[in-house]
Amino acid sequence: MAQEAMDVDLQPGPAQEAAAAATAEASRSPSAPRLPWHAYFGEREPRRPPLPSQPQSQPLPRTRTRQPTARGTQRASRVRAMAVLDAYFLTRRIEAAAARSNLSAGHGGHTTDEIVTLSDSDSDSSSLTEVEEEEEGEEPAGSLEEAPGPSNVGASDATQMDPPADSSNEPVHPGPREASTQQKKKSPLKEAEPAAASTASLEEESGDTCAICFEEWTNAGGHRLSALRCGHLFGYSCIERWLKGQAGKCPQCNKKAKRTDIVVLYARTLKALDTSEQEQMKSSLEKEQMLRRKAELESAQSRLQLQVLTEECSKLRQQVQELKTLMAQHNTSSSQQPTNSRLSGRPSSSQGQHKYHFERSFVVSQTGSCRVMAYCDLLSCLVMSQPSPQSTLIPGYGIKMMSAVNLNSSQYVPIHSKQIRGLAFNNRADGLLLSAAVDQTLKLTSLTTNTVVQTYNAGRPVWSCCWSLDNANYIYAGLVNGSVLVYDLRDTTCHVQELTTEKSRCPVVSLSYLPRMASAALPHGGLVSGTLEGACFWEQKASDSYRPHHLPLESGGCTDLQTEASTRHCLATFRPNKSRNCLQCVVMELTCTQLTEGADEVVCSCRPVQTLTAGPTCKLLTKNAIFQSPEDNGSILVCAGDEASNSAMLWDAGTGSLLQKLTDDSPVLDVCPYTVNHSSFLATLTERVVKIYRWQ
Numbered sequence: 001m002a003q004e005a006m007d008v009d010l011q012p013g014p015a016q017e018a019a020a021a022a023t024a025e026a027s028r029s030p031s032a033p034r035l036p037w038h039a040y041f042g043e044r045e046p047r048r049p050p051l052p053s054q055p056q057s058q059p060l061p062r063t064r065t066r067q068p069t070a071r072g073t074q075r076a077s078r079v080r081a082m083a084v085l086d087a088y089f090l091t092r093r094i095e096a097a098a099a100r101s102n103l104s105a106g107h108g109g110h111t112t113d114e115i116v117t118l119s120d121s122d123s124d125s126s127s128l129t130e131v132e133e134e135e136e137g138e139e140p141a142g143s144l145e146e147a148p149g150p151s152n153v154g155a156s157d158a159t160q161m162d163p164p165a166d167s168s169n170e171p172v173h174p175g176p177r178e179a180s181t182q183q184k185k186k187s188p189l190k191e192a193e194p195a196a197a198s199t200a201s202l203e204e205e206s207g208d209t210c211a212i213c214f215e216e217w218t219n220a221g222g223h224r225l226s227a228l229r230c231g232h233l234f235g236y237s238c239i240e241r242w243l244k245g246q247a248g249k250c251p252q253c254n255k256k257a258k259r260t261d262i263v264v265l266y267a268r269t270l271k272a273l274d275t276s277e278q279e280q281m282k283s284s285l286e287k288e289q290m291l292r293r294k295a296e297l298e299s300a301q302s303r304l305q306l307q308v309l310t311e312e313c314s315k316l317r318q319q320v321q322e323l324k325t326l327m328a329q330h331n332t333s334s335s336q337q338p339t340n341s342r343l344s345g346r347p348s349s350s351q352g353q354h355k356y357h358f359e360r361s362f363v364v365s366q367t368g369s370c371r372v373m374a375y376c377d378l379l380s381c382l383v384m385s386q387p388s389p390q391s392t393l394i395p396g397y398g399i400k401m402m403s404a405v406n407l408n409s410s411q412y413v414p415i416h417s418k419q420i421r422g423l424a425f426n427n428r429a430d431g432l433l434l435s436a437a438v439d440q441t442l443k444l445t446s447l448t449t450n451t452v453v454q455t456y457n458a459g460r461p462v463w464s465c466c467w468s469l470d471n472a473n474y475i476y477a478g479l480v481n482g483s484v485l486v487y488d489l490r491d492t493t494c495h496v497q498e499l500t501t502e503k504s505r506c507p508v509v510s511l512s513y514l515p516r517m518a519s520a521a522l523p524h525g526g527l528v529s530g531t532l533e534g535a536c537f538w539e540q541k542a543s544d545s546y547r548p549h550h551l552p553l554e555s556g557g558c559t560d561l562q563t564e565a566s567t568r569h570c571l572a573t574f575r576p577n578k579s580r581n582c583l584q585c586v587v588m589e590l591t592c593t594q595l596t597e598g599a600d601e602v603v604c605s606c607r608p609v610q611t612l613t614a615g616p617t618c619k620l621l622t623k624n625a626i627f628q629s630p631e632d633n634g635s636i637l638v639c640a641g642d643e644a645s646n647s648a649m650l651w652d653a654g655t656g657s658l659l660q661k662l663t664d665d666s667p668v669l670d671v672c673p674y675t676v677n678h679s680s681f682l683a684t685l686t687e688r689v690v691k692i693y694r695w696q
Contacts (some may be wrong), residue, residue: 016645029631061660083685210233210234211251222236283618356650364386365687370687373672378431382404426468431446464511466513469525471543478511482507508530510623527546528563528590530560569590570626581646622669639673646667648664669686671683
């Protein structure tokens with residue numbers, strides 16, 4: 001009987017066709033209210049969040065469409081009861097969904113589409129319910145359209161509270177289904193925070209995915225990391241397919257590309273460091289270093305200017321002090337005798353207590369032939385001329401240096417091929433040594449490198465030499481014929497001027513330069529040359545103009561002429577002759593006399609102020625010294641070698657008294673006073689040995 005009823009129901013009758021037509025008309029009517037199926041059956045459960053390497057996509061909700069078919073009227077009452085019950089639970093679900101959306105907006109701002117979805121269990125239960133309903137029968141289309149809404153819930157409370165009698169085959173159970181629905185609504189809230197974390201990680205690792213398929217590239221296989229010439233990265237299989245199907249352009253920058261431009265990159269991961277701040281810091285560092293170098297350069301230039309100005313100030317102060325001294329001497333000259341008008345008449349008490357004490361001596365040359373010596377204040381060294389110690393290997397003559405600080409001698413420096421007759425240092429900072437020899441050359445030697453840096457060929461034997469104290473670029477050479485050659489260091493070819501006199505053709509045995517200064521006795525500067533017959537003062541009018549002034553000395557027998565620049569005194573040494581039976585050292589004062597008032601023409605001369613005598617023998621051309629006393633009291637000291645006693649005689653030029661006699665084993669050929677570390681020394685040279693004395 002049931003089988004027949006089922007067969008009858010399967011056959012569409014007139015009532016069923018009318019119900020279907022009414023259902024279709026209701027669906028086309030715009031005024032008929034329709035509820036969405038996902039609101040009726042509840043939201044689906046959120047799917048498991050994708051892996052961080054895959055882009056997250058929005059899940060598409062699955063909807064099930066039921067085609068209601070008209071069944072018999074024998075089950076209409078039961079279907080109406082089920083419709084009223086479903087409407088009641090639908091209202092409950094809508095209210096719960098609204099509450100859950102408000103809760104999720106408060107916690108993380110997630111939408112209901114992300115957290116309210118259907119689970120697989122709901123799909124299975126829905127399919128099971130449909131199968132059971134199809135087995136039992138379906139409600140006519142008209143009954144579905146008349147499903148009660150929220151307004152019908154209160155009118156049919158009794159009907160809703162009466163469940164069907166056959167509950168074993170009923171697909172809807174109000175108690176358990178409501179509990180499961182609440183559990184489904186709570187589960188997506190627990191997974192909201194992991195989903196947000198995965199989204200952030202995806203945004204951070206978006207550079208690890210292919211721009212074509214949005215999948216992670218690999219370091220091997222078909223989807224391994226590859227790049228085009230433009231620099232964009234893709235999976236190898238994706239970019240290969242892209243270039244096959246497209247017009248040969250990069251998917252990102254649209255530049256032309258082809259399959260041969262694909263380059264496989266062998267790297268596990270790629271990370272581009274943000275170096276913009278580092279580059280900015282490098283640029284700032286380079287700018288700061290440039291400014292620092294500029295500041296250091298300016299500081300060095302300022303220090304150099306300060307040093308130059310300090311030296312000039314020291315010179316000016318020294319000149320002012322000398323001028324004051326000369327003015328004081330000039331004011332007191334009328335009350336003093338003319339023989340010692342410019343010199344101290346009495347030795348100080350301290351000078352009588354101090355004298356030179358022997359410090360050290362060392363052998364310069366075993367074979368002898370040492371001649372002259374000179375002191376370099378810049379390098380604090382004393383140089384002596386000597387023949388080559390290895391004459392067979394290195395013939396000629398040179399110098400040996402001795403440190404004035406620790407009194408230790410150093411190596412031999414070869415310079416000339418024949419005997420050296422003159423040595424001189426200047427006040428320059430380069431430490432150049434000027435040497436003159438009878439091999440007809442004048443040479444400049446650098447003591448910092450121990451090499452000859454410049455050679456001038458004079459054409460005749462050179463007996464003496466000196467530097468200009470007003471212009472360090474000029475040097476002078478005294479020749480054997482009595483003339484003086486002027487050289488400019490900026491011209492390395494030959495001399496620039498020759499100074500000659502008609503009165504003397506004898507060798508120039510000594511040369512010394514007096515700088516310009518505000519002196520009442522001799523304000524002009526120039527060159528003092530001494531020959532065997534006399535002396536001459538070459539007044540320097542300009543850089544290339546010299547005017548000779550012959551000094552009134554005794555004719556003949558002059559072996560040496562030395563000057564003291566600050567007091568304008570000179571020392572002339574005369575050997576014994578028929579009119580003199582002993583060696584004489586005459587201290588003279590250089591003076592100048594103006595011919596007419598207001599004219600620039602002056603006559604330079606000298607007058608003796610003190611005569612000092614020594615032994616009766618003088619066969620060698622020795623060099624003596626006139627210098628200020630180490631006591632710094634304004635007195636002048638004279639030191640000269642005495643061949644008769646093989647000693648060096650020390651006098652006070654003001655009183656003419658013999659202060660000290662420094663004995664030696666052989667005649668003293670040269671005397672050189674110098675100062676090191678505020679201590680005064682005196683060096684005496686013989687043919688083989690040099691001796692050092694300290695003032696104490």
